[in-house]
Amino acid sequence: MEAVKRRSGPNPFNGVSPVANSLINIFFTIYSLCCILPLVLIVMVSLSNEQDILTMGYSFIPNRIDLTAYEFLLEDWRQILRSYGVTFFVTVVGTLISLIVMSLYAYPISRTDFPQRKFFTFFIFFTMLFNGGLVPWYLVYVQMLELRNNIWALILPLIVSAFFVLIIRTFFQQTIPSAVLESAKIDGAGELRIFFQIVMPLSLPVLATVALFSTLNYWNDWFLSLVFITDDKTLSIQYLMYKTLLNIQFMASNSNAVAAISAAGGVVSYPNETVRMAMAIVGIGPIVFAYPFFQKYFVKGLTVGAVKG
C-alpha cells in the first residue's frame, strides 16, 4: 500500500500515454469488479425471496427484497453464536500461544553465542523439507493425544510454523544490536528478562505481522475440523458454513423456527437456498470488514526479513 504511494515518478513526462493509461484503468476496473461481484451475488441471493430463486435462479438484482432467510437464522442464533464462540476462542488463544511459543524458540537460535544454535535451527528447518503425511499425523492427535472432538485439536496443530519461526529469528538477528544485549547482561539482567523486556518490545513489527498471518490461518481454518471434529458441539464458523453448503438439511434439521412452527401444528417449508447464502454472509462478514486493515500490515509484513536456514 505504502509502496504504491511512494513513487510518484520523478519525471511527470515519463509515463504511459493517456490512451494506455485509460486502458489500464478500464482493465483494472473490470478486474476489481470480478473480485467483488461474486460476493455481491451471494449477498443478493440471501436477500431474495425463496420462491423467486426457485423460478428465476440466483440473480444480481432480486425481484423483491426479502429478509426471511435472516429471520430463520436469527431464530437459530444459538448455533451461530456457538460457532463464532469456537472460532473466536481458537483464533485468539491459538494466536497468543503461537506467538509466545514461536518467539521463545526463535530467540536462542538467533543468538550467535549459543553453541547449539545450528542444531536447533536444523531441527525446526527440517520440518519444512519432510513430513510424515496425513495418516501418522492424524494418529498422533487422535490415538496418542485423544483429541478427537476436542477444541484443542483446532488449536494445537497450527501453533508452530517453521517458516514464521525463521522469519522471527532473522528479525531478532538483524534488528537487536548485540551491544544492547551485552550491556543488559553487564547490568545483571537475566536471559528471560532480556527477552521479555528488551527483545520482545523491539520486535513488535515482526510479531504483529506473524500475529496477523496466524489470526488469518486460525480464522479461515476448516481442515482441522474436517479431520478431527465429528460431533456438532465444536463446529467452527468455517466448518458450519461447509456443512451448510454440503447439506442444507443440516441447518433445517437443527432449526428452532421449524420445530416451533411444526409443534404449533403449522406446516413450514424451510427457505433452503436463501438461508444457505445468508449463512455464508454471516460467516464472511467479519473478514470482509477486517481485511482492508489486515492487508495494509500484510503488505508491510511481506517485506520483513529474508529467510535462511
Place this chain on the structure above:
Amino acid sequence: MALVRNMKKYWVFYVMMLPGAAFLILNNYIPMLGVLIAFKSVNYEIGMLKSPWVGLDNFQYLFKTTDAWIITRNTILYNAAFIVLNLVVPVAFAIFLNEMRNKFFAKVHQTILFLPYFLSMVVVSYLVYGFLHDTHGFVNTTVMKSFGLEPVQWYFQKEVWPYLLPLVNTWKNVGYYAVIYLAAVIGFDDEYYEAATIDGASKWQQIKSITIPLLVPMMIIMTLLQIGRIFYADFGLFFQVPRESGPLFPVTNVIDTYVYRTFIALGDVGLSSAAGLYQSICGFILVFVSNWVVRRIDKDKALF
C-alpha cells in the same frame, strides 16, 4: 563435560525452546517415524506396533491402480499451470499498477484484488457454487439463457474443470503475488528510467528493457520455490471447490485429496500412508533439486 558446562550456562535457552521443541516432536518427528505404517498391514485390534510388516505390498497395490497415475498427473499438471499463471499474471498486474497515473486508483485496485486472498476456500466454494449450480446458478439461469444455450450441469462436466480450477486459483492468489512483485518494481532505481527517457525510450521499451530484466531474478526464485512444492496440492482448492463431485474425480483428484479420501472415507490406512509417503519422498527430492538451482543463481535466496 563440555555439554554439561554448556547446559549449565545456557539452561534458560533450553527451557525457552522446550515448548516449541516438544511441539515439533509431537507434530512433526513422531509422524516422520510413523511413515513406517506404510510398510505394515495395520490391524487396530492388535495395535500399530504389533501389526505385521508387509514390505512394499501397500506400494505395489497403490501403483497397480490407475489412481496413482491420475493423482500424480493431476497434481503436477495443475501445479505447473498454477506456477505459470502465478508468474505471468501477477508480474503484468504489478507493472500495470505501477504505471497507473492516478496513484489513488492504483491503491484502491490493489486493495480490492487482494480481497480473494483473505477468503477461506469454504467461502470460495460458495462463490463458485453461486455461479455454477445447475438449476439456480447465475451462469445457467442468466448467462446461458441469454445466449440461447441449454443449461449445463457444471459439477458433472469434467471437461471444464481443468480450466476452471486454474482460474479460481489465479483469482484467489493474484493479489498476493502482485503485491510482492509490485514491492520489487517500486524499489528499482529511478535513475535507470531517467536515463532511458533522455535516450528517448518509450514507456513500453522501458518496461521491456528495464523493468522486466530487473524482475527476472526474483521471478526465477519465486518460480523455483513453487517447483520445489509441485508434489503438494492445495487441498482446499481441490476438495472444496468441486464439492466432492464424483464424476469430476478424474480431473480433480490430487495426491492430497486421494490421501484424505482413502484414509478418512475408506479407512484404508495402508494405501493412504503409502500414497502419503510417496508424496513426501518425491517432494523432498524436488525441494533439494530446486534449492540447488536457486543456490547456483542467488545464494542468499536459497532456503538452505
